[in-house]
Amino acid sequence: MRRRRRLRRPLVLLGLTALALLLGSMLLTTQSGGRWLVARVQTAWPGLLHCTRFEGRLIGPLTLHELALASGGVQLRVERLHWDWHPAALLAGRFDLGALRLEGVQLTLPADEGGPPTPGLFPSLPPPPLPVRLRSLEVAGFALHQGGAVWSLESIVLAGALDTAGLRLEQGRIAAGPLVLELGGHLAAAAPHALEAQLHWQVTLPQLGQLTGEGELTGDLAALRLATRLLAPLPLRLAGTLHPAEGPRFDLSGEWSDLRWPLDDAARAQSSAGRFQLSGRADDYRLALAGPLELEGIPALELELSASGDSSSLQAQQLSARSEAGSLVVSGRLSWSPRLEFSCEINGQQLDPARFHPDWPGELDLAGKLIGVAPETPQGVWQYSGELEYLRGSLRGFPLAAAGGFRLAGEVLSLEDVRLHSGSNQLELAGQLGDTFDLALAVQAPDLSSLLPGLRGSLAGAGHLSGTRTAPRLQGDFSGQQLSWQDQGLARFMLRATWDGEDEGQLLLNGEGLHAGKFRLERVEAEARGGLSRHDLDLRLRDEAGRQLLLVASGGWREETWQGELRELLLAGEPFGRWQLAGIVPLTLGTELLAMPAFTLNGPDGATLSGELYWPWAGEVAAQARLQGLPAHRFAAWLPEGLDLGGELSGRLEVRGASEALRGEGRAEWEEGVLVASLDKEGPLRIAFSETALDFSLTPVAVVLRLACGLPLDGILQAELAAETGANGSTPLRGQLTARLPDISSLAGFLSLAAGLAGQFSLDAELGGTTSMPQWSGDARLSGLAARLPELGISLREGWLHLAATAGEAPRIEGSVQSGDGELQLQGEFSPGPGFAWPLALRLSGDRLLVADLPEARVRVSPDLRLERRNNVWELDGTVQVPQASFALEDLPQEVVRRSDDEVLAGVGPESAANGKGSGSFRMRLQLALGEDVQLHGFGLTGRLTGKIMANSDEGLTTLDGQLNLVDGRYDAYGQRLVIEQGRLIFTGPALDPGLDLRATRPLHDSAVKPYLLVGGRGRAPRVTVSSEPHLPEAEALAYLLTGRALNRAGQQEGSAMAEAALALGVSRAEPWLRQLGAKFGFNTLEVQSTTGAWGKSAVAVGTYLNPDLYVGYAAGVFDPGGAMLLRLRLGERLELETRAGTQSSADLFYRFERK
Template sequence: MKKFLITVFSSVSILFALLIYILLYTASGVGVLVSAANLLSPLTIHIQQSSGTVLGELMLEEISLTLPDDSQISLSQFGWRVSKLEPLRKRIAFDFIQLSDVVISQGRSKTETEAASEPAPLAIPKLPIAISITEFRLAKLALIRDSEHSSILEHASFQLSIEQNKFSWQQVNISSDQFTVQAERLLLMPHEPNPAQGEFTVSIRFPQQGTLSLGTKVSSQNNQIYLKTAINGLLDGEIEIQLFDILDELSWHLKSAELRVDDWPALKQSPLNTLNLTLDLEGTTSSVGGTVNLTGILESNDPFRLSSQIDLTPDLMQLKNGVLTLSTLDAQILLNGQIQPTPPHNLSFTANSEKISQLRIASEVVELRDIFLKLSGTPQQMTINFDSGLQIDKQQGQLSANGALTPHQLQLDSVHLTGAVGTIHANGSLELDPPHLIHARISTQNLQPQYFFPQYSGQIASQIEINGPLEAERRALEVTLQQLSGNLNQQPLKGTGRFFWRTGKWAVEGLQMTLGLNSIAVNLKNHPAWQGEWDLDVPKLEQLYPTVSGTLKSKGNISSHSNMPRVSATIHGNEISYETYSVGTIRGLIDLIPDESEQSDLSIQLHNLIATNNLSTPLDLNIHGVGTLGDHYIDIEAKQIDAHASFRLLGQLTSTLWRATTDRLEIAHPKFGEWTQKASSEIKIAKNQFSFSQLCLLQQDTNICLEGKRDAQDLLATLAAKHFPVEYLSPWIPDQIMVSGNVSSVMEVRQLENQPIDLDASLESDTLRIDFQSQALPPLHNLKTNGHVTLKNNRLQYSLALRLDAQQFTHLHGHMEDISLRNNSPVKVHIDSEIHDLSWLSAFEPLGARVAGTWKSNLRIEGTLNDPKLYGRARVDQLAYQLKDQGVSISDGQALLKASGNTLNYQINLGSKTGPLSLSGTSQLLGLGASKTNLSIVGKEFTLVDRIDQKVMVSPDLKLAISPKDIYLSGKLHIPKALYAPKELPQGAVSASPDIQTQERVLTASSPTPVRTDLDVSLGDNVVFDGFGLNTFLSGYLRIYGDLLQLTRASGQLNLVQGKYKAYGQDLTIERGQLYFSGKEINRPNISIRAVRQVENVKAGILANGPIQEPTLEIFSEPELPQTEALAYLILGRPLDQRNRDDGAILAAAVTSLGLNRSQLLAQQIAHRFGLDTIRVEGGETWQQTAVSAGKYLTPRLYLSYGIGLFEATQQILLRYQINRRLQFQGVGGDASGADLFYRNETESLNIDELINPNESNQKKTD
């Protein structure tokens, strides 16, 4: 008890001693007035100056002392209120401090058993008393410096309880202009196993950037304290801190700290789009170590990354093994450095990199190699050493720099660039304090200009000096070109001159330059008054600028009279062209006299002006003006062969304003008709100001009106069109449609000072007509149109409605939240649309199909421009697609799209006359236009094609996966019914020679996306092939796999069922027919076919086995007969008749065309048996024209043959007689008859005697 009393009275003594100290400290020269003397009653002490002004008051209320039985002291309220913030020499000031319900009592000691059972506590001495403060309040705490108040806190309040060394803060609220701190409860228990717990929030407000919120959870375990802070607002991330041994030597670990900056306003003024910071640090009160990782995206969308290890001690701060990665520049920069925290703060910093690529000087790519940068010294005086190799367009060079850096100046003693682009030497200094004076001297030798300006080549030597301040408000640069020499594009170059530039003022003095035949001389300045002259003589413009050609001469002078200059100049140019622009001649005479008593004259003529992209017909432009400043006119006239425009301006010019009225305005064009102005319009032009009253153009009942104004702060413009013919817009309308009718529109554009542009536009029409290029599509008559667009505060709203015959045809509406279109700016676009008839899409269908259906959507786009997200639904109903020529007919279709961020869900149902087909699946949007799609395709007896010669019905169960790398189609495809009846061989049906070996191609960057397949294809009972003489049912199963675009393989078997083959007018029955696929290319199966013909008691047939490209063909018969007889039964249906030579020709043709084994021997046997010399098959332009012919030499010179068509009823007789070695006669009879005489000329000269007396010549020469 005695110990407790001593403690209590000591505490009270300290409290009153502190109070007396504060009074003495804050009240120098101030009197104290005590209004009450009883300490056990409310006590108020007034503090006032000797002048009587009351500065504040000190209040004590209800102080009580409890005897040792209860052992406590209670102070109900203690407060200090300041009436006037005049702390004189003091450093802090506040309105008031108040403590309420303060209770001091003796703390309870734990028993020895309790103490022994606890884990080792934190080493802090226990307090023998308990203190409870129900409320602590502090208002307007300020820092005083040089009689100025800097606010620290606006308000602070909390509850405090201390008992058994348990410190508890509750209802904590601290606020100021810049931040707030809030906590429900914070508990610190140094002698407990879990020494701390609670939560608190800190919000920091930045006036220009926004708010940063830190929400921290405090927890503890095993005498270690954990802080986990979630960061939101300007930064986004999370920090974890571990504290331990906090009362011995503070140790901590900051782990997994990540800060993300995606939309920090401060970034908008920097070259950064995003910034992410990740930390992993640990340390004590005397040292810190760990890693720092910084990643981000530059404004140019180029990523970068910085990672480094840091070590901090009281004596040294180190950056170790830092790596800065700039992927765009293909660079890795190694960083190392150190600095002493104590004065004079010696530092050393180095940066090394093997190379930095993709830098640019003008259009050339520059690569730095073996880069070394070193900074050493102190922050007050650093030396700079830089050295690097250099490569430009395979030219090698070296770049080095040495200098010094202080807080106030950058001094470069030498900068040397040798090799590569030439030799450059420079030195100078830059003041880092305003106005940022610069002084630099630059000299060049053998400088190659093509690296800066690609259109030039040559070598340049120069000496340049630059002086003046760089600060924007006081910028005044003086550039002296002391020497310029060398050659450009093989033309000699010389020049000198001086250039001066200051905000709003400039001067060119003594500029003399010659390049080849061209010369330029300029002396010109605009301060303190306009004065100077120029002389341009350029007979070869292409020498000055290679993309310009022609000649140009101009000479003139300018001088000031009062506030306005007098200008006299002449301009002459011929055959001037630049890119797609050209002009035949330019003539100009300017004599502007700022004197009311004298007339000025202006005349400019441009003849044969052509702009290839927009103005292919030559244009003549004439501008002529005459008069005084106060009364003048300007005529402007433009003429083409079939169009012209002219107008006259009547003007008055004062020292501050030019005012003019449009006296005449006429426009005539063969496509756009004739236009005239409705009334005069007034135009005003002054400094930073422009305006014109309503200017209206009329054409019958159509008028277009424009008016507006612009000054230094605001912009306002209005455009109104009434009954405007939309036919005038035909050059910008697709060729597939023709639009006619009239529209009316009003548009207003407004921009206030430093505000985004606002826009309001409307469009309406009730006379629109749309005709389609396709005659199958009916026109749309009497379309009623209504549209509206508004843009305000970067928020865009739009709507468009088309109505046809009182029915809504199309309806689009939506809004976009932000149109600033920065890469990281938020995007919020709503698209609501409704189209009640999609048949107009048929006009744009490339295959000429008919399209029908309705469309309705409710979509929105959110996210950023770099990473947009799509949400909402889109639906197509009553979808129909008909392509009659191809037999495609889809009806009763429905399509539904659901979008959720980067995921699109599809559901498409299609109908046909036999069965349905559905497609369902999802797409994942991967960014940069890439996506990943998975579709399921399921159908039952869906009619895919329905033509006379082709009918296909399918029942698919397929999976389709589409990715940026490939397309993969897998699953089952059943074909229950199909008919294929081709009339001619499809293109590409003839396969390549078996001598040509196919190899798999290696995909390159230009190869199409691979299409991989793994399909199980099965044929139903009603699949028919009927063409080229073959009529058969097909059945079987195939597995098709591989790349469709390169090498498709197959395994399985197809069967020919109930097949018949018609050849040479005969029908063969296919008893057995199989196609075997064994994993090779799909067009290389093996076949096994047995086709027979029954003639009375003889069955003749053909066997085909082996690869389809080279099958083994054999003729057989039952009973067994000679090959020629068996072939006769197979082809002719009867035994061979030696008297009928047509039989021999047909059999020989069969042998040749079928490619039977031993075909040459069979053909010889047939020919010999019939006494023929030749039998052969001759092809025509088509397979139907194939014919067989048999011939015989009647004499050594006379040959006769007879041919018949194999597939068409044609016949032909040919007679050929060899008159002599060079001359031959040939006659043909049949469907087409004629005769020809052929002459063959070899190396010998023509002998006329042979033509006249062939018999005599034949006696000399053997034919």
């Protein structure tokens, strides 16, 4: 019994222990036990802990949902907590936290009361009872709330350990928006807590891209040494010391190199190197910065900044910028609490604007102030004020002085005594612009060229603007002379305004010589009378061609809309004639509506244009127009000379629908259309077009044009073009073009050199692509081509031309035509594009092509030519061989007109190419090669021509290089046949001025004398000499050349021939020979007679006195085959009778007297 009692107590203790272990095991290892324990804690300490659901076991892993902790104003909320720890490590004397993951963490701290920092915030940490290890801490979504501010982190990843030595961070990664920070290091447990940490971070910012950097923290929490550097893309270094326990206090310095903005190659701002310093506390710091700065379009600057600040403002003691353009110093203050505002003083010295723009050289000094204050409420406006104390110096060689002030609050601008003096020009402004006006302006500018480069003329006047936006008052009087700016100008103008804003006032403008580019107006007159609510308007415009516009209207402004009547409208001038408005038409023009009810314009020859317009800027549009009876010849002014149009034009147009989705249709017709060409020698050529119409349609998605036209001889022309509306950038296109001309003979009148034209033409084409890059595809054919060219005596036959185009590829051209027994072939391609300066490459080749078959010339050629067009430059290159040709030329006409050396052909030469009238410049490199069968017969000359000539032409200037040779040449003159021993034309420059090298001789078998004729010099100034072997005087050599005998053996008939030959060799050289011949044959007169300025009237005169009172003579024309017999009889000392008989006869009586 006693033994049982002694065993009962241990059994009870053992049972209680087993029960406790069982209960603890149930709490730690079962989910229900964990839930029970969490519920008991929530009941015991209400408000401290809250959890909506518990999953797992307390010994892990466990998951808590909607966890909330609160204590002392600190609140922690976690959407989900998952913890997998290792309790078995406790048996080894370690606390292994394992892996902990938190999602949706919200930490709320009480608002900062703003008390002063307490020094010594970092005491030694108590040693942990067990070493602690955290394998992984992951936080997905973290937000810190304090005093209305929120700081968010996307994720946190940590791993490390805590023991008696301190805290060791093995892995750390924090992501917050564009910033990713990776760190690791060690923090000692004992004060002052030695710290070693490594940082690596990257941040992605707009326009900057990804920035990467690294750094180190060393020291302790009393004094941390920071060293960090930006690795990419900008080299930047920062180093210094942080004192966390002192406020914190910081002392940082840094430097940079090769900074640029933007970061690409086209940087607009660059700084090669610089440095900065930042020291103090957040509420009391100092900033210094220095370095170079290069801005696009601005000379290199040297910047220096010295500033100090606190938590609410920044005070810039000095910000200086110095460069070759001068120096600028700014000092001021920027505040952001309690509101944003700034104020600064600006001083500049020796500023040279030419460093920014070469047209503005000068040296200026300035001083001024600028203040800006932000609004206190979102509905408020910024307020600015400024004062230019002075701006003085010289600008573009003229003295310059300016001063004044301004205030700007929203849309209200006030100007305070703004004055500008430049050279002799003065400008003064003062007053206010806003809801109410009170602005005075005075200008005296006799020389505007001192104000702006390129500005010319003079301007003078004064004016005052007052009243309100809806009822302004204007007084002013201005005038100007010879005003011009770039390609715009006005010879003179006068503007006078007297407007009280109510019912009375006048605005008068007169101007002359207005021009803007190619637009010219000879006179401008405008007048407005009345007030804003009711006024009359007169406008008259006249251009240099006499075209004029007259507009008379009356009406008034109602808020932002002008309503009135168009009383007169006249448009007059060629080519469209005179158009005048019939009656009075109401007119509304405003920011919301343009409306013009039914109107009619009466035009020339009974033509009319009528319509109506209702166009609200937001709403349904309704507009229509109708044209009737307009003579088509009004458009002939745009056709080539010699072409005219017949028939009448009529049409209609209607547009309707909302402004953003318009619809419309229209049609234009050419009734009894005819094209008249005054080219045919037999009379004008008329080509009739039947049923010609152009249809137009507009939808919200496309504009479509359709053309249909009946051509002569059952021909047709049909076309359709569609362009998408509302397209951004280049507009998509689609279209079709079809043409048939079964017989092209009707076009013969347009080809003045052709007769008997025959052939057929067809065209089928499609258009695609866009307006900036259209794409053609299709096929054009000209077949059965035949024609006669009477001027050349040849006929073309079996000609054809084919153009084929495939979208995306260059169209190709092929063709050929036959003439004689030769053929000309054509091949090439071109590249359509914007405009008409399309690149083109053609090759023309042929063999023995007959190009002339006339009695005086029969020529065959074998061309091999390349014609190209690139960048609007035409280039012709290749060779033209002449294998066979014969020239049978008649003698020169009786009277020859030679081109003067100073003659200029209009439109020929480099000037015409430079004035832009042609379709691009022209270059040529062409070789002409004569074969062995090129015969010349004419002017008494026979022989063969051989040689090569290279023709070069650039911008209208043509030069020739090479030579032509006369082989086997003979020359018949004055009854003699001369043998041409050498004949050459040498080209080394201008085409019409070759060098001459000719030697012709007369063989004399019975004489030892060999006479010859030499021709040298150049084509414009030839030199002709007669010589002989052995050498004889020129008269003797001429006698041998023409008669075969010496001069003393020549008869009178031969003497006449020699006189004519001497004259042909040159008048000045002939006179000595003529005197010698006259003496030999006993003539009292043997001379050349010439009418001044008319060499064609020259004659050789021979005569003798039969007695002292009777003279008989004969004159033979050099270029006129006729002659005249002359008889002169002396009747007295002062009286003579002269008679002349020839192609014209006359008798004259002369009385001679002398003045002393």
